[in-house]
Amino acid sequence: MEPDLDRMAEIAQGIRRRVLEHTVKNNGGYMSQACSAAELLAACYGGAIRLAEVEAPYEPPPFTQVPAPGLDPISGAVVHGPASPGADRFIISPAHYALVVYAALIETGRLAEHALEQFNADGSTVEMIGAEHSPGFETTTGSLSQALSQAGGIALARKLKGDTGRTWVFLSDGEFQEGQTWEAVQALAHHHVSGVRVIVDVNQAQCDGPMEDVMRIEPVADRLRAFGASVDVVDGHDLTALTQAMDRESDKPHFVLAYTDPARxxxxxxxxxxxxxxLRFTSEDERAKYADAYAELAGRSL
Structure with a gap:
């Protein structure tokens, strides 16, 4: 089936709009991640990943207790539909992208429209930093960069069981500063786990400033190939190039390095x-400027 690029573009616009609305109303938000990753998550949730269908948007329950023997755990994977041998799995690694993930889920009818009203509230599963009970998050990914290892284990188990579905991972480029990421790539290549597909938001920015200043990772494509992966390098805002790279067959673990603009x-x-x-506003004047930007983006004021 050909990807619906027009629909994906609408989802991407909706992601930016929802995150900006939330940021203005709450005096803070991960806005640059929404700008850089909107097309990436729009492609993932817009059909490029073969997720199972859901019957209705998910109503996130309150978080009442930690998992324990005899209790049914709350899993954020429920928004990805019922697990089956032929369905894809989708593991989100950078947990601070949670607000952007929730916006994507709402835009695609997998999460209830009002879910962001519970964002970062005491007792809510709609956490600011996604955990295994947060919508869209199948695992807790640690302080940073543990998801690729987790996905590798899942994919290897699926390979041994004969499942045909792929296991997808969404990474941020800062995770290539972590040794565990490279150990995971090496293990995936060694065990010939070709069912792992990785989408990377290469926005070249992180908490302490530009990647180049903190710890440069380039030439990351060459490094990944040296570790045994196959790689496509694309403009992360070009949905045609992005979906074609995601669909490319490979007999190796495959990475799509999507270079993006965190102010797009x-x-x-x-x-x-x-x-x-x-993004946290330094004054009411600055907040008003972003409210005006929202009005321009959404066609209505706050």
């Missing part, structure tokens, strides 16, 4: 460079 669709963010990681 919101030029006002350029004033914040070089530190774009989290």
């Amino acid at each position: 669709g919101l030029p006002l963010l350029e004033e914040r460079r070089p530190v774009l990681h989290y």
Whole structure:
């Protein structure tokens, strides 16, 4: 089936709009991640990943207790539909992208429209930093970069069982500064786990500033190939190139390095460079400027 690129573009626009609305109303949000990853998550949830269908948008329950023997655990994987041998799995690694993930789930009818009203509230599963009970998150990914290892274990188990579905992982580029990421790539290549597909938001920005200044990772494509992976390098805002790269067959673990702009669709963010990681307003005047930007983006004011 050909990807519906127009629908994916609508989802991407909706992601930016929802995250900006939330950020203005709550005086803070991971806005640059929404700008950089909107097309990536729109492609993932818009059909490029073969997720199972859901009967209705998920109503996130309250978080009442930690998992324990005899209790049914709450799993954020429920928004990805029932598990089956032929369905894909989708593991989100950068847990701070949670707000962006929730927006994508709402845009695609997998999460209830009002779910963001519970965001970061005491006792809510709609956490600011996604955990295994948060919508869209199948696992808790640690302080950073444990999801690729987790996905490798899942994919290897699926391979041994004869499942035909792939196991997808969404990574941020900062995770290539972590040794565990490279150990995972090496293990996937060694065990010939070709069913792992990795989408990377290469927005070249992180908490402490530009990647180049904190710890450079380039040439990351060459390094991945040296570790035994196959790689496509694309413009992460080009849905045609992105979906074609995601669909490419490979007999190796496959990485799509999607180079993105953390101010895409919101030029006002350029004033914040070089530190774009989290947007909290410095004054009511600045907040008003972003409210005006929302009105321009959404066609209505707050």
